[in-house]
Ligand SMILES: Nc1ncnc2c1ncn2[C@@H]1O[C@H](COP(=O)(O)OP(=O)(O)OP(=O)(O)O)[C@@H](O)[C@H]1O
């Protein structure tokens with residue numbers, strides 16, 4: 001059975017500055033959790049506290065209910081890939097990957113076979129006899145992944161393990177890592193600032209901002225039902241428009257009057273008429289129609305499967321929508337009328353710190 005990790009009110013201070021502020025979190029047995037958040041929000045600090053590199057200023061780390069806060073790194077039995085890769089420079093790549101199995105005193109043939117299996121997986125078997133210093137950054141990252149997977153640990157800590165790899169390799173490896181850890185029943189904490197990576201590999205995403213957990217949920221939930229403007233903005237892409245609740249449709253949907261007077265329909269909500277709100281609608285939920293919010297196309301970018309059309313709406317806001325890549329796209333200067341998928345148009349309270357403050361990365 002894979003271990004469960006519990007963070008109990010963890011804080012980490014550097015001087016007066018809280019890099020991690022009062023985080024409590026359970027990572028269940030065999031769960032694959034990604035920690036997502038902007039640069040500097042405390043992801044690496046949190047991983048270092050969990051793996052035992054740093055002792056938290058406050059709070060406890062528990063593994064299967066046992067307090068390990070004072071247990072040093074080498075006794076926590078975790079496989080890890082740190083952000084600044086730390087392969088043993090004086091060992092060959094093969095010996096690096098064999099390290100875990102050797103410490104566990106597996107039979108020698110099994111040590112070798114395991115190391116070779118994972119080096120092959122990351123397409124580095126042909127470099128087995130070379131030293132880490134003879135590899136590029138991305139190649140070292142692959143060896144570090146192989147070493148972590150081969151370690152035999154039931155907990156894996158991955159801090160930006162794929163950041164130095166090409167897009168295609170990154171995509172292949174992330175699915176491979178997920179497949180293997182699920183097969184082996186390993187509990188994983190994977191740090192990334194790549195929201196697409198987080199969406200595609202996680203059982204659950206923990207969104208961090210400025211040292212705190214901001215939102216948490218399964219990828220689909222957090223994407224479809226973000227609990228805050230920041231979550232809607234940071235995970236995926238979205239259009240944010242300010243307005244006031246102006247009434248209700250007979251089906252109970254919220255009517256929102258936007259700047260300039262145009263009214264749109266949004267999801268059901270518990271707001272009251274007159275409340276200042278922000279609506280969030282993703283580009284894939286905005287369509288052109290014969291009537292709607294007037295907008296003028298300012299740019300069109302081909303993204304492969306779709307065109308991303310950027311417009312300036314009559315509200316004065318930029319508003320983006322998608323057109324299938326198989327269809328003809330509008331041109332800059334064209335006038336369009338836009339309507340929203342109302343069920344997918346979220347309504348949030350207008351934040352006291354202003355919209356800019358709500359989406360700022362700090
Ligand atoms: N050893 C340290 N001493 C002082 N401040 C630190 C130290 N390590 C990290 N910090 C600060 O703590 C904050 C969080 O850093 P951390 O490395 O955890 O961010 P991160 O979320 O991993 O960012 P990135 O995505 O850029 O890797 C930053 O403001 C950083 O400057």
Ligand SMILES: [Mg+2]
Pocket residue numbers: 043044045083159
């Ligand atoms: Mg980091």
